Amino acid sequence: MDNRIEKKFFSLREKNKKAFIAFITAGYPSLKLTEEIVYGLEQSGVDLIELGVPFSDPLADGPTIQLSSAKALEKGVNLPKILAMVKKIRIKCDLPIALMAYYNTVFQYGEEKFVRDCVISGVDGVIIPDLPPEEGEKLIKHARKHDFATVFFIAPNTTTSRIKFIAGMSSGFIYYVSTSGVTGMRKSLPEGLFLNVKRAKKITKKPICVGFGVSDARQVKQIASVADGVIVGSAIIKTINANINRKDLAKIVSLYVKSLKRYI
């Protein structure tokens, strides 16, 4: 077990702890600042970083992440540059990192090359919101060869037999989409979330982390009581937006995440 994501969940389980996963858009507001934010997140005790690869048509994302993605693209951010950044980050930082990418960016790069270059650069896994495992055979095949994690999604309307199938295809962890819809902060957690996560946990031993719509400390705490991890994205991007011109942006983001992470 060399994969950083798997090692992380193994050690968290031994300590009976839950994972805090932070999503940020790579290259927003710039690649340089993304790098600094990653170091800041490490300081705040984050367990895993989900690094968004910007895409022109992010149809699983709400307005907050859409906009960060569009701004990053305007600055010329692309996959090779992101991989180079991760390589640089790896000199100082050993935090598990997964890329969140839309399928076309991976497909154009070439699945085999994508997995190989990710592993060389120090990326530990990939999360593709528009790739159901049925369409991911090629990616999974190459990922297995390189001990590279493929995180697939389950949703509130995923059937029991399908959860089994998806769990079988997933490695690293399983991404549980808290609610029907796109990413973005919501006032309350959807009804049935706890029962649904419990149902899924009966089916698979793999870690289940909950994302989409997580917006405050109370929700983080509630989710951590049932899931193996909590994923926060839009709320962090909003914090970046609100402090975009501050010199100590990375520090502010770090403190904000620390204030959420306390509740795990």
Add this chain to the structure above:
Amino acid sequence: MRFPNKKGYFGRFGGRFVPETLISLLDDLEKSYYSLRKDKVFQGELDFYLKEYAGRPTRLYFASKLSRALRTLRVFLKREDLLHTGAHKINNTLGQILVAARMKKTRVIAETGAGQHGVATATAAALLGLKCDIYMGSEDIERQSLNVYRMKLLGARVIPVSSGSKTLKDAMNEAIRDWVTNVKDTFYLIGSVAGPHPYPEMVRDFQSIIGKEAGAQFKNKIGKLPDYLVACVGGGSNAMGLFHAFYNDKSVKMIGIEAAGCGINTSKHAATLGKGRIGVLHGSRENVLQDKYGQIINAHSIAAGLDYPGVGPEHCFYKETKRAEYFSVTDKEAVEGLKFLSQSEGIIPALETAHAIAYLPKLAKKVKGQKSVIVCLSGRGDKDVNSLKGLL
């Protein structure tokens, strides 16, 4: 061999590339549609509406003046422009709205470019008493304002989309985001042979009546098969509707015409089959206009209905297997085509359809001897009068 296969593939094109939340909805839709397709009561209901409400069968009109001008071609126009709401789009929206009603959905959403699909959806929704929201790019709202008023009069809400290129692609992104949010009551009524399986197949089935009728009508008039079929291609629904019934008639040559915009060697065109590469857009593996990193490039066409950087997977398959050929004509040529048909036959076509017309003089020069051609006259041009004012 029957296409698509069980996973929704036409050769290597098609499939289902969507967020997990939509998988069970697509499974439900596939199941319902496959059972309704064989259901005589459902088909009877659809036939009734197509005939009594929409005005099928449409005429196959021999365009003698146009043919005389073109010399080597005998042109037959499949008059989809004479259907209720003025375009072929109603064939599909009536079909899908009946599926939606059978699935007990209470709300339909749709994306629209030229507004024809939006109008046809709003019409069908009014007819069946379903709530209707239409996503439309803000640039298209501007250039197709007449259709916006029509949708509103029909009781639909038109939701402007101002992200990205503010056209059809972005309207479709937003419709998908709505669908993934409102999974229980909402039916997504896709207007082209695009999107995740089973949409390309279902829309093709509903539109294939165009080719079935045209084939029978042509046989009646002439007693054989036509030599050529010509239709414009954006997402590709009217072209697939005409082509599909002739798939096994190998002597019939099929030609799809894409929008070359300002020219296919500029950055402003919508020639997805001509210039795109295989990729994934809006749930399906198909030809896509994209940069080397897989970012989708904005399309451009004077015709809002062709202004789309993807194209239906079945067309990609037809192209790859050489069952059909695809060419393109520019904005300027399309306007000339529009004038040509208007002034030779007294029929003003939609700017989309005008692309097919504009190709005829080129085809006329290529053929040897006299050839017959069926053109899908997919829509009428009333909606474009506003944006054409400056060009005359």
